[in-house]
Amino acid sequence: MNNDFPITKRLYYNNSHLLEFSAEVLNCKPNKDNWSVILDQTAFYPTGGGQPFDTGRLGEAQVVDCVDNDEHIIHIIDKAISGTVLGKIDPLRRRDHLQQHTGQHILSQAFIQVAKAETRGFHLGTNSSTIDLEIDQLSPELIAKAEDLANKIVFENRLINIHLTNEKDKFPLRKDTERENCIRIIEVEGFDFSPCGGTHAHQSGEIGLIVIRSIERIKRLWRVEFLCGQRALLDYRAAHQIAIETAKLFSAARDKSPELVIKLQQELKDLQKHNRELLNQVLKAEATNIYNNSTPNSNNLRIVKATFSRSLDELKTLAQLLVAQPSIVALLATTLESPKIIFACSNNIDIDCGKLLSQFCKEFDGRGGGKAEFAQGGLPIGTEFETALESLVKSLQKSYE
Template sequence: MTIRLYWEDPYLTQFNCTVVEVCLIDQQPVAVLDQTAFYPTSGGQPFDTGHLGTARVLNVEEDASGKIMHFLDAQLATGPASGRVDWVRRFDHMQQHTGQHILSQAFVQVAQAPTLSFHMGRETSTIDLNLSHPSEELMEQVEALAASVVFEDRPVRVHNVRPEDLEALGVRKRSEREGTIRVIDVEGFDRSPCGGTHVRGSGEIGMIAILGYERYKGGTRVEFVCGGRALKTLRKDHDALKRLGKLYSASMYELPDLAEKFFQDRSDLVKQNARLQGEMLEFEARDLWREGVRLGGFVLVRATFSGRGLETVKLLAQKIVAQGEAVAILGLLEKTAQAVVARSTGIPGDCGAIVKDVTVKRGGKGGGRPDLAQAGGIPADNLEAWLTDVERHFGK
């Protein structure tokens, strides 16, 4: 079993070791050491990276026997070696993980909502909570409590205890591990079994910021950042707001009201545009009906368009047949063609059945109601023949 130096000192970044085993796993060189400062992916915390001798450490995993495997970009020989952990990545993970402990305890104290799982991503982290009714007010209370623990710079200590002593220690969650259990103690606030790397004092976290939350599998998923990630997020958000402020010639604090007004104005314009389009389609439908071919007791209107949406063409067809007894056979020509067929209620014929029949012969796919049907995927060079076949059905 590999000795875990990161448990003894999470701030250790350079160490000497012996490569005791080398192999290839899926064609990638792997080294096993007698002792290591590289943390393997575990408990929601990703692996460390760095160098082992001249090789780059790309991934670190622990197998079922407790052997820690270092996946490298080059093969090493067995024997003495030295390792160097990427400190920027390690400290980032320490900030996120200790911050998660504080945030999870804050949710317990404020909302009696235990953490069910934790995931540390590349840019943000998430915790899944047994919380059915999240709210902005609750998030603010939790965030404020977590911030106070950070500002107080409470010591973070490690206790190694027997399983039977966990309950007396007052841990936030139980552990299923056997043997000595490692407990992370944020003084006077949280105690939790954990094998991850953590800061020495809560002040080193700097900041814990909740970015958002969503309902997830009957509970709540909370997205957050700590430390350097929180600062990076603050800068990015602040820069985005400043840019928006310049576009609106306003301060960033005026943006919510301006955005609300913008969307209200946009909604009004959309409604006005829809009304005007409806009026224009009404005039167009009237003209097309007047220019249509009289066949016995109804008017047949046939036309082909391009650059118009199918929904617009469908609405036009409905307005045409509303002018009087009529059949509207309208094509829409783009890369592939579409068509709409509509009839007034007093005219015999099943538009849906006719469309299905013609698509079998001319291509495409479609169907619909007896009074309104549509087809799509018609080969563009078949559109006029397709419309002619439909016209013949009504001209019988």
């Protein structure tokens, strides 16, 4: 873009509630898939300072992006425009962004006052926003105090003042700025002073509510996820509905749900433990039955083959129970999902199960391997499974007669 054009007048600097404006098109440059436009003045906020751009329309064109090019704001639109145009800002997106951004200023100052925690980063996301705090520990008590203080400022409906000044040292700024000339300072009346170019509420009451949703340790910082205004309402509504539905499942009051869930979790753990004990008994009985029904060959070696509709973990346990007996080779398979094989032997037998199973599986485009005494593998779906296993058994019987 040509820097010879006059500096774009930023209408949102003085009025973040301005949603319609008239402007002259100074330049409309075609790109590959869109156009870049410079206006003499604009109410569209460009991406910057952690805040996303405004959307809306310029005449018949849709604004799909807005970029700050220092002296100019570049509007990215989907069709060419010229002359005088009427700009319209998406009101819901603008209100959402000013609620989140002004809420961030208040929350950041609240954390300074209750925990001396400086904000080192801010991101206004699509669904939630975050600030990164410089503090060693962030306890639930500190979080609650900061949240309470922030909402106290919101409920007091304090004025949000805009100061355009060359004398930044006259203000108790929460954070410093490298800018020297005509600095825009956002003041939450008597509470927070911060240099900022974003869109903000006129009064703190417009924010509605500030809620902290979660915290997460990010290297040396604490990332605080928060919601303001309409986002906080929608999140509460969703959480409230979940709480109501959960309480209905227990036929209990909502505040009783947590203890009932804990009780249910313990009952589930006890039941799972009991089921594991029963399963182990079943597998032991099954292993004993397989062993007793097997016949040793002339070398007193038992080679057993069996196919089950069991999980691979159950098959492993069964194989371990079998080869705990001396002189036994176990070839166990499951067809519960794709064909899987467990190949194991007693420790008094000189067989390399891993090597043999690897060679066997490769013959059928499968994969397998493991240790000398215990291996596992798989064959492709559609393999003549029983025929393949029988061929392996016959090979073993022939080798160890």
